[in-house]
Amino acid sequence: MFKFETLFRSDRSRARLGRVHTAHGVIETPAFIFCGTKANVKGITVDQLEAAGTQIILSNTYHLMLQPGSETIKSAGGLHKFTGWNKPMFTDSGGFQVFSLGYGGVASEIKGSGQRGKKRTLLKITDDGAIFRSYVDGQLITLTPERSMQVQMDLGADIIVAFDECTPYHTNKFYTATAMEKNQCWGKRCLNILKEYGNGSQALLGVIHGGVYEDLRYESAMAANNEAYDGFAIGGSLGKTRREMWEIVNMTSSWLDRSRYVHLLGIGGIEDIFHGVQCGIDTFDCVAPTRMARHGAAIVKRKELRGDNGRINLNNTAFRGDMDPVSSDCDCYTCKNFTRAYIHHLLKAKEILAGTLLSIHNIRTMNQLMEDIRNSLAADNIAAAIAEWCGE
Ligand SMILES: [Zn+2]
DSSP: EEEEEEEEOOSSSSOEEEEEEEETEEESSEEEEOOOOOOSSTTTOOOHHTTTTOOOOOEHHHHHTTTHHHHHHHHHTHHHHHHHHOSSSOOOSSSHHHHHHHSSSSSHHHHHHHHOOOOOOOEEEEEEEEEOOOOOTTTTTEEHHHHHHHHHHHOSSEEEEEOOOOOTTOOOOOHHHHHHHHHHHHHHHHHHHHHHHSSSSSSEEEEEEEETTTHHHHHHHHHHHHOOEEEEEOOOOOSSSHHHHHHHHHHHHHHHHHEEEEEEOOOOOHHHHHHHHTOOOOOOESSSSHHHHTTTTTEEEEEGGGSSSSSEEEEEEEGGOOSSOTTTOSSSEEEEEEEEHHHHHHHTOOHHHHHHHHHHHHHHHHHHHHHHHHHHHTTTOOOHHHHHHTTT
16 A cells, blocks of 8 residues: 655656655655654644644654553554554664663664763663663563564554664674674564565565665665665764764665655755755654744744744743744644744743644745745756755
8 A cells, every 4th residue: 555656856856756655645755753752742632733744743652662662553444544644654663762771871872962961761672673671661671673663563653664673872883793793684574574474554664774885875775775674764863963963864865766755864854955945855754843842942944033043032021021923834723823922931830832833834934845845846946945945
């Protein structure tokens, strides 16, 4: 039931317009996948998600296997029925959280920005999988490729990911190479499980590793090309700086089989998306748009910025008497009905509605960004969209 088709290829870069067909509908690509970590996008109903033009959301295998447990979700009829979201859905393999939480850091550690001194939950990594302690009830849990696939089959998302060890930035080349080879074996085991027990509706992505090392990235990409994955996810450490990340994404994507779908894991800055699209990335995911919203930040186009970090902070006193909408260009529920002054007030009064209204805006804005990118690609003029969003 899964099919990826390319509708248009740019002459100027590897950018492409595509269509991903799933059992729960079609995703027009390039597209953004919103994080519904624990089977919900925080503070947002599925109706609000849909009204903001959302095509696909992601849930985390790791969190759901700990709470409420994949058996509960399976008996509810799968994630779609459990959450009421009837459109395409994506689950990750659990590997990213097992290893990122386990190394004592958080997601940022994998991306290279350093330890944060959190308690280690990962106890042991073997050739078979990982043993870690549940943050919910302290239980010891073994996550193997087979277990990850079983959980992801219980959850029933349309696009799922092969179980992988996600190595952080500071690991050396030998360790990164060893983990990459192990991930290749784990990927094969995931493919076998899906072939044997799957219902034929789930697409499996192989994860491309190799950290910051060009030869390892090449080897990982080539090995994945030779497997029967429905698509690829570029994962692992993408370096310490934005430039380094762009270089790794550029070279890695250049080696992948162009007939298959490509996802970039955990990256969602506007400039990073423009760069990724030009490398041939089809989908992106990141917690930032909704996390930022809960902290009072609204994503806006270049002309509305008061600085150059891609967002305005509605906590700022400057917005206290500002009777304009968050963005004058935006057609979202929040911008059509409320002022910056109102949202500033809700934030100051610590009302949860502030996070909901800003999440609606940021979700709509990311969807608008991807629509603009798709429209600009159809005219093979992505520069026009870059000028509007980034001003470069
Ligand atoms: Zn808006």
